[in-house]
Amino acid sequence: MKFMNILLQIQTTPVVVDSLTGDVITPAGARGEVSISLMEMIMKGGPIMIPLGLLLVLTLYIFIERMLVYAKIKPLKDGFVSSLKEYIAKGDIKGAVQLCEAQQSPEAMMLAQGVRRVGQPLQEIRTAMQQAGLYEISLLERNLSVLLITGRIAPIFGFIGTIVGVIKIFYDISLAKTVEIEVISTGLYQKMMASAAGLVVGLLAFVFYHWLNSKVDKMVQHQEKIQMQFLDILSEP
Numbered sequence: 254m255k256f257m258n259i260l261l262q263i264q265t266t267p268v269v270v271d272s273l274t275g276d277v278i279t280p281a282g283a284r285g286e287v288s289i290s291l292m293e294m295i296m297k298g299g300p301i302m303i304p305l306g307l308l309l310v311l312t313l314y315i316f317i318e319r320m321l322v323y324a325k326i327k328p329l330k331d332g333f334v335s336s337l338k339e340y341i342a343k344g345d346i347k348g349a350v351q352l353c354e355a356q357q358s359p360e361a362m363m364l365a366q367g368v369r370r371v372g373q374p375l376q377e378i379r380t381a382m383q384q385a386g387l388y389e390i391s392l393l394e395r396n397l398s399v400l401l402i403t404g405r406i407a408p409i410f411g412f413i414g415t416i417v418g419v420i421k422i423f424y425d426i427s428l429a430k431t432v433e434i435e436v437i438s439t440g441l442y443q444k445m446m447a448s449a450a451g452l453v454v455g456l457l458a459f460v461f462y463h464w465l466n467s468k469v470d471k472m473v474q475h476q477e478k479i480q481m482q483f484l485d486i487l488s489e490p
Contacts, residue, residue, distance in 0.1 A: 312458045323465075
């Protein structure tokens with residue numbers, strides 16, 4: 254109850270500002286600074302902010318790196334398969350393969366595996382293309398699992414910081430033999446900043462993972478569409 258009364262007293266204490274200097278005057282008449290930089294506030298979170306900071310840097314790095322990779326990928330146009338059909342009809346398999354490799358896209362790499370096996374049973378061609386497609390998708394999904402893991406463990410680190418902050422609060426109270434805001438402020442800062450940082454990093458990793466995963470899903474759908482078009486061409490008499 255004493256602790257709650259102190260918090261209520263702090264929240265309801267009026268703030269008086271000196272009209273000449275702009276300084277904040279406390280009820281005791283002392284002048285104090287009320288501004289605090291973001292870095293100072295983060296440092297009050299304690300040592301647990303170091304692994305959380307590393308997780309944040311890792312999350313941003315993976316997101317930016319994957320976005321740059323996906324930005325370089327240009328989906329194949331619908332007329333590309335028809336161009337392959339012309340090469341295959343003329344028996345120019347080597348030219349068809351070179352056309353695929355020149356595109357430098359996951360769909361083209363998959364089609365190249367199918368073109369190399371033209372003349373073999375259709376099921377073998379389909380299997381080879383599916384395996385090539387899975388390999389290309391695995392390259393697109395590289396490091397996405399790290400984002401998923403980060404989204405799960407970052408809040409845990411924040412919870413650990415919260416527990417450490419609570420322990421510090423009770424430890425400081427036991428040393429000071431009183432429950433004053435100056436005594437518990439350090440533990441409160443550590444508790445709240447660790448919780449907030451863990452949730453923010455976890456949320457960013459979660460959002461980035463699903464955003465990037467949705468882009469990969471769209472590429473997979475387009476890849477399957479291209480595969481069906483190519484197999485339909487091979488099935489034609």
